[in-house]
Amino acid sequence: xxxxxxxxxSADEQEVIADLQRRSFFGISGALLAGGLLSxxxxxxxxxxxxxxxxTEDGAQRGGTLEALVHPEPPTLAFFxxxxxxxxxxxxxxxxxxxxxxxxxxxRGQLAERWQVAADGLSVTLNLRKNVFWHDGxxxxxxxxxxxxxxxxxxxxxxxxxxxxxxxxVDTPDAHTVVLRLSxxxxxxxxxxxxxxxxxxxxxxxxxxxxxxxxxxxKPVGTGPFVFKEWSRGSHIALERFDKxxxxxxxxxxxxxxxxxxxxxxxATALETGAVHYGERNPVTFADADRLAKSNKLVVSTDxxxxxxxxLWLIPNLRDPILGKLAVRQAxxxxxxxxxxVRTVWGGYAAAATGPVSSQLKTFYTADTQxxxxxxxxxxxxxxxxxxxxxxxxxxxDLTHAFIPYGDDYRRTGEFVRQAFxxxxxxxxxxxxxxxxxxxxxxxxxxxxxxxxxxxxxQDPQLGLEQHxxxxxxxxxxxxxxxxxxxxxxMDRLLEAAQVEPDxxxxxxxxxxxxxLVQKDLPLLHLFEFRWFGVWDKRLRNVTDxxxxxxxxxxxxxxxxxx
Amino acid sequence: xxxxxLARLLQLVGVVLAIAxxxxxxxxxxxxxxxxxxxxxxGSVTAEYVAQLRQLYGLDRSVFQQLLAxxxxxxxxxxxxxxxxxxxxxxxxxxxxxxxxxxxxxALLVSVVAGVLLGIASARRPHGVVDAALSTLAxxxxxxxxxxxxLMLIVLFGVRLEWLPIAGLRDISAxxxxxxxxxxxxxxxxxxxxxxxxxxxxxxxRLSRAALIETxxxxxxxxxRAKGAREQRVIFRHGLRNALLPVxxxxxxxxxxxxxxxxxxxxxxxxxxxxxxxxxxxxxxxLPVLLAVLLFSAAFVVIANLLVDLALARLDPRxxxxxxxxxxxxxxxxxxxxxxxxxx
Numbered sequence: 001x002x003x004x005x006x007x008x009x010s011a012d013e014q015e016v017i018a019d020l021q022r023r024s025f026f027g028i029s030g031a032l033l034a035g036g037l038l039s040x041x042x043x044x045x046x047x048x049x050x051x052x053x054x055x056t057e058d059g060a061q062r063g064g065t066l067e068a069l070v071h072p073e074p075p076t077l078a079f080f081x082x083x084x085x086x087x088x089x090x091x092x093x094x095x096x097x098x099x100x101x102x103x104x105x106x107x108r109g110q111l112a113e114r115w116q117v118a119a120d121g122l123s124v125t126l127n128l129r130k131n132v133f134w135h136d137g138x139x140x141x142x143x144x145x146x147x148x149x150x151x152x153x154x155x156x157x158x159x160x161x162x163x164x165x166x167x168x169x170v171d172t173p174d175a176h177t178v179v180l181r182l183s184x185x186x187x188x189x190x191x192x193x194x195x196x197x198x199x200x201x202x203x204x205x206x207x208x209x210x211x212x213x214x215x216x217x218x219k220p221v222g223t224g225p226f227v228f229k230e231w232s233r234g235s236h237i238a239l240e241r242f243d244k245x246x247x248x249x250x251x252x253x254x255x256x257x258x259x260x261x262x263x264x265x266x267x268a269t270a271l272e273t274g275a276v277h278y279g280e281r282n283p284v285t286f287a288d289a290d291r292l293a294k295s296n297k298l299v300v301s302t303d304x305x306x307x308x309x310x311x312l313w314l315i316p317n318l319r320d321p322i323l324g325k326l327a328v329r330q331a332x333x334x335x336x337x338x339x340x341x342v343r344t345v346w347g348g349y350a351a352a353a354t355g356p357v358s359s360q361l362k363t364f365y366t367a368d369t370q371x372x373x374x375x376x377x378x379x380x381x382x383x384x385x386x387x388x389x390x391x392x393x394x395x396x397x398d399l400t401h402a403f404i405p406y407g408d409d410y411r412r413t414g415e416f417v418r419q420a421f422x423x424x425x426x427x428x429x430x431x432x433x434x435x436x437x438x439x440x441x442x443x444x445x446x447x448x449x450x451x452x453x454x455x456x457x458x459q460d461p462q463l464g465l466e467q468h469x470x471x472x473x474x475x476x477x478x479x480x481x482x483x484x485x486x487x488x489x490x491m492d493r494l495l496e497a498a499q500v501e502p503d504x505x506x507x508x509x510x511x512x513x514x515x516x517l518v519q520k521d522l523p524l525l526h527l528f529e530f531r532w533f534g535v536w537d538k539r540l541r542n543v544t545d546x547x548x549x550x551x552x553x554x555x556x557x558x559x560x561x562x563x
Numbered sequence: 564x565x566x567x568x569l570a571r572l573l574q575l576v577g578v579v580l581a582i583a584x585x586x587x588x589x590x591x592x593x594x595x596x597x598x599x600x601x602x603x604x605x606g607s608v609t610a611e612y613v614a615q616l617r618q619l620y621g622l623d624r625s626v627f628q629q630l631l632a633x634x635x636x637x638x639x640x641x642x643x644x645x646x647x648x649x650x651x652x653x654x655x656x657x658x659x660x661x662x663x664x665x666x667x668x669x670a671l672l673v674s675v676v677a678g679v680l681l682g683i684a685s686a687r688r689p690h691g692v693v694d695a696a697l698s699t700l701a702x703x704x705x706x707x708x709x710x711x712x713x714l715m716l717i718v719l720f721g722v723r724l725e726w727l728p729i730a731g732l733r734d735i736s737a738x739x740x741x742x743x744x745x746x747x748x749x750x751x752x753x754x755x756x757x758x759x760x761x762x763x764x765x766x767x768x769r770l771s772r773a774a775l776i777e778t779x780x781x782x783x784x785x786x787x788r789a790k791g792a793r794e795q796r797v798i799f800r801h802g803l804r805n806a807l808l809p810v811x812x813x814x815x816x817x818x819x820x821x822x823x824x825x826x827x828x829x830x831x832x833x834x835x836x837x838x839x840x841x842x843x844x845x846x847x848x849x850l851p852v853l854l855a856v857l858l859f860s861a862a863f864v865v866i867a868n869l870l871v872d873l874a875l876a877r878l879d880p881r882x883x884x885x886x887x888x889x890x891x892x893x894x895x896x897x898x899x900x901x902x903x904x905x906x907x
Binding site: 075076077078081082083084155156158159161162212213217220224232234261262263265267397434435436439440441443444455456464475477478479480487508 | 591593594595596597599600601602604605606608609610611612613615619644646647648649651655656659729730731732787833835846847
């Protein structure tokens with residue numbers, strides 16, 4: 001099982017692997033699992049990434065069918081209600097947004113050609129592109145945007161509902177101009193006009209209908225580069241090139257088919273045999289990713305996720321008498337060897353976090369925050385100090401830990417953390433639940449001690465992070481809001497200042513203070529940043545020219561036959 | 564005969580109602596609802612949004628009101644709308660029905676045919692080599708839990724030997740047509756069907772063996788032999804007809820157990836049928852979808868049992884069509900259980 005090229009394992013890693021093997025369900029899974037763990041270990045590099053072809057449209061040829069993976073199957077294509085990643089992945093090819101964002105997270109025009117925030121910050125003017133058509137041939141106008149803003153953003157779209165709270169009026173001076181009027185400056189708007197955050201639906205098909213149950217939700221009519229053809233549930237979703245797309249000559253691809261392959265090994269095989277050319281956001285196991293990276297036909301890359309930068313965190317319930325103590329929370333972070341966690345459980349496709357904002361969010365990130373390096377002695381000392389000496393049974397206290405039920409990687413993370421805490425005398429009971437029960441326990445009843453889950457920063461901390469630290473965001477029964485019960489006047493002041501600060505540089509400064517305060521108070525314990533990877537056919541170009549690989553419209557993606 | 568069929572269909576209405584009410588209650592006891600799931604999947608949402616979704620899906624009303632509304636809908640023949648999938652429930656269920664029927668139907672056929680043939684082989688020479696091997700196999704067949712059997716089959720035939728596909732209904736990355744597609748479907752069927760049938764092959768083998776040994780000792784068989792009938796004819800013409808009675812009764816029982824088993828098997832083998840749909844529905848608390856699957860299953864079981872009774876009446880002239888009771892004590896459930904125990 002161990003080969004000669006393997007690096008020596010740290011005591012921690014050996015412990016985790018031994019533990020996983022001991023409790024593995026039967027021999028073979030233990031072997032497979034440990035095999036997976038071991039093969040994911042670094043051999044010089046963090047992981048075996050390969051270089052994709054440079055993004056360029058020089059010499060681009062039209063044609064070809066791109067077979068892509070989607071997993072799990074989207075429950076619905078109503079992307080303005082359910083914004084789960086698989087839904088985004090498909091809907092973003094059928095619909096364009098007002099803006100799109102590049103790898104540098106800077107806005108780029110899509111349905112809007114130009115955008116302008118008024119000097120007082122109280123209005124945003126969008127100049128729409130001319131000659132844009134819906135897939136049914138009807139022209140796209142400012143009326144579609146007005147309808148979407150008034151009916152869809154305010155009522156259904158999860159992100160837009162928060163972002164456009166200060167939207168008072170939508171004016172349409174002409175067919176290609178939209179003015180969004182605001183009661184307060186809302187600088188985050190310019191970072192939240194992408195296809196999913198601010199969805200634009202065809203007014204002529206949705207006005208006056210029961211929007212959430214409109215039959216077009218699963219037979220969408222959009223403005224994007226690809227037209228919806230058919231959805232065979234459990235099998236595939238087929239899209240075809242839109243001939244009247246607003247950008248002449250685009251898209252390059254003739255067809256785009258999303259295939260549903262529920263089995264992770266099956267996905268790896270399909271990529272390997274060339275049956276599919278593309279899979280994104282960790283489509284295969286880490287071990288398989290390293291294996292596929294060695295193939296001369298495939299690329300494995302973590303590019304294109306700067307706007308989907310996410311961190312995995314532990315949510316402590318601050319209402320709990322034990323976890324309410326800062327020293328205990330500090331001890332818990334000190335007790336975890338995060339580098340080992342990243343190496344063993346996540347196969348190197350992650351990096352230890354320094355705070356709430358991912359280092360991939362360059363505009364806002366700062367490394368200048370308080371750190372809690374792996375140090376068991378210090379953890380034990382802090383726990384003693386907090387008044388938790390080891391009792392007769394060898395434990396200081398018991399904790400329950402409910403991990404987010406999103407698959408094995410998260411379960412193993414829970415197991416790793418349990419091991420780490422046991423090593424400093426904290427007994428952990430790991431709870432495995434289904435998503436509905438977990439959501440209800442954590443976000444509706446606050447019935448938890450420690451939870452591991454994760455969150456996305458998006459292209460602006462206000463979109464992904466604010467609600468976890470803002471005391472006003474605490475809302476019993478609403479998932480992904482402040483569940484820890486953290487309430488700090490200083491934090492509230494910072495977050496509220498950032499909401500209305502029109503100066504981009506000053507706003508970034510405020511978020512740096514937010515990061516420092518989070519690392520001081522530890523309302524959430526940030527363990528690591530994800531490094532999502534995609535796997536695709538080496539001949540594809542322009543796959544990663546985007547802020548979020550899960551929602552780029554693929555108009556400029558092409559097969560380079562010469563490669 | 565028609566009266567019997569009519570009575571059964573009336574019974575079906577009662578069963579449907581009972582299932583709707585009972586499962587509605589059970590599912591409501593689970594923590595969390597569909598809105599929790601949708602909100603959780605969507606990342607960040609606001610409190611008003613959650614409240615609005617609940618109102619939209621009618622989840623803000625009392626459980627009793629929701630139940631009344633649901634039963635009222637059913638009475639009009641409307642299975643409802645799945646907010647999770649954004650489609651009418653009927654279409655979702657009909658979409659998945661063929662896959663499950665193929666799985667369950669094949670499993671029924673395989674287990675009966677293989678089981679009875681093996682039973683005959685053992686009964687020919689009780690306590691011979693074939694019989695001993697079969698008893699061992701049957702014991703294994705009963706005692707292995709289904710999910711374990713499934714995983715072992717995957718490990719052996721899928722992972723180690725790489726003979727058979729281990730997931731899905733067909734190879735969607737290859738666009739097969741015609742016979743090649745049929746072959747592909749058949750290959751994908753092998754392991755799930757094997758998993759579902761192993762236990763029942765064993766049961767049928769034991770049942771038909773016991774019944775056949777008993778029948779072969781009867782007077783009319785001796786008469787047939789004395790008349791010089793060939794052994795084949797004695798077994799298949801005279802013996803089997805009687806020996807099949809307990810087998811047919813068991814078929815009715817198996818048909819209901821199969822549907823439960825299909826949830827496990829479809830989940831393990833990623834088989835896109837009703838079992839997987841109901842598992843999804845439970846996970847996402849999608850009530851109308853789950854209830855619809857259960858209603859279809861109930862209909863399947865009631866109809867299967869009706870067919871069993873009709874078949875028994877054909878096989879055994881002693882069974883009067885007026886009464887659906889099976890008089891022969893060798894068909895009682897206790898007796899069947901005893902026969903099944905005998906193997907262990």
